Amino acid sequence: MNLERAKSIFIFVFLGLNLFLGYHLFWSDALRLARVAVSKEELRRTEAKLAGQNYFIDAVICRTVQTSAFLTVSPCLDKQAEIVSRITGILPHPVQLEDALLYRGQGREVKVYPSGLIQIFFEPGEYLAEGSSGLEERKLLLAVDDFLLGQGLKQAQAQFNYVERTPNRLTVHYYQNYHGTPLFAGYLKVTVEGERVTAIELYWLEPLESPLERKMEVIPVTEALLRLVEELGPSPLPRRIVKAELGFFSREYNAEKWEVPPVWRFLTDDQCEFFVNAFTGNLEDL
């Protein structure tokens, strides 16, 4: 038997051995990648249970297995001075309120909270567009976008969330986007009354660490939905769940930095947001 032939035999032997070892090491992970977290049958069962409590799914449901990790964030405090001087014209001497600093400008007030939250009030309001409250959503968003750009408040990471309408006003909600995943804890709200923007609320976060480490499988969206309805109880009126997304959420902390858990965010047709911890299934408080 010549050397080349022996080499070929050994190559096949070791190839077989490596396949055997690789199977034992990685097969379970490979299976998980192809696995669905929510089968069609399970989705139907969940829909039926929800319907029994007067909740109806009207959103795209992610059925594949999802993984996520805690995201470390800190409050974004760098831009506070810049925003205050841009809104008020100069950086005036602040008035110390019980829980915030108040800056007054011509027809404008800016409240800066230690947590990083910034509230801007316009008196009597900044003109947005004619018939703003009656505009169709696309045109309204374009107008608000232009307004934020004009005020120097446009955030590159801001992603449209939803519009909340009441008889006298409407509020356009944005959330912070982190590498394509919603970071619901960071938000921007623009309040419009009539044709004018009367208030803006900005709470922006600084993601510090990549969530790639400590990645874990999250609970299926159906499990989160059932936990939510278990917590909320039956609804007196039919309620539709219009969005179901995986993102990050925690309440505001007046802290140096903190870890934000992954959540399943559910938005209902009456513009209520609910966040279910995607690891534990607990409802995160607003």
Added chain:
Amino acid sequence: MHGRLKSFLLVFLVALSLFLTYQLWYGRMTAAVIDEKLDEPVYFEKPRPLAEIITPQRIFVHRKEELYHLREGDRDFHLVWDSVSAAMQGEGSGSALTGTPPEDSRVLLTVQFSPVLPVGPGTPWLIDSRFRVLEQIELRHLEDKAWIVAREPGKGEAEAFLFPPDQAALLYELCNSVSPAGRAPYLRLSPGELQLGPGLKVSITEGIYVPGVPVQLAELALKQERLDQELLLNTFFVNRSLVRVIEERDRSLIYTDGEKGLRLSRGLDYWHPQLAQEPATLTYVSALNTVSRLIGYYGGWPETLRLESIALVKKNVPPQEIYCTQWRSYFSGYPLLGKAHATMFFNDGGLVEYQRNLCEPLYFAGSPFTTAHYLEALQAAAVYLHTEKGTENLVLEEMGLAFRVNDSVFQLRGVPVWAIRLSGTLLLLKASDLTLLEEIAP
């Protein structure tokens, strides 16, 4: 060329197989190994047995006309209590009498309990007793006989137990072994009104004892308790991968899994609000065993720490009964007051709230000084409340010497103080010059 490629491929496959074999062998734990790790006990200390959970609030040694006071941390306190406790335990724990000891028998010891001492079946003490709990016991002696006269709380009913001669001799010897050297004799303040000056009088309540002469004391050097944080986290959170961290601006850390939270700074704060609405149905003995388990698991029970109180209280909205327990550190017979304590709320569901900020007493630091006389201290406290706060009808509820822990992070010290509770307000006056250090409103 073809041959070299084959050689290269073969070498690569051999190396890959070695790497994969290594990964398979060492890289992943088997389920059995993981299970073993999960089974490892995660706690600081094993629970104390019931006989070690309760210690007396104070022991008075009667010597002729003098009264000597022993408290937790005193060199003779444990010697006396261990012997008395042992005499009250087991088969030979005295036989119950229908009558009382002779009138001419002499009181050797008075032992007071707060929290009360559980006795009778299911406890280590006086298993033949008809009482369930005791507030006080007296050790009486006459010739070769010794009796324990046990007293129930509130009603004041008494029950006597006679000890065999050999045990009586041992207890008599023990009481005589307590040296009065270096101890100030104590006085029992007579209940009634005490005139402290023109227009300034104080009503004295029952059971107040003070040192009759000034005492020599010095500042106390303390060390902040430092707990193993990793172990602490493992005791509170079963699944650490679900725990997230919040770093506060003062560098305190909050760990939470969304249901319960643990804040670590100088001490620890823990809360599990979901359990707050569970019932609290444990018996007194079960509650004592539970607190021993809880403090043992969550941080441990240092030698210097005494269980000060355990009571069912109403808390939360809507009000729900819950057990509240408090611990305090002692050194040389004096309690450490101020920000050095442990408090726990629990019910049938488990631990609901827990605060722990403890100091380890090290030694007397600095030069000793003579404390102010008790009358001067009482007068200073009464004048302050009367003139500064306008409090009328002053009632003295509690009085004693203690150490107040200062707030300094760098040089933690215990300052000797007179702790005086007048009409619900606790005043801590520096024992040297009676400067007011702290006022704690009711």
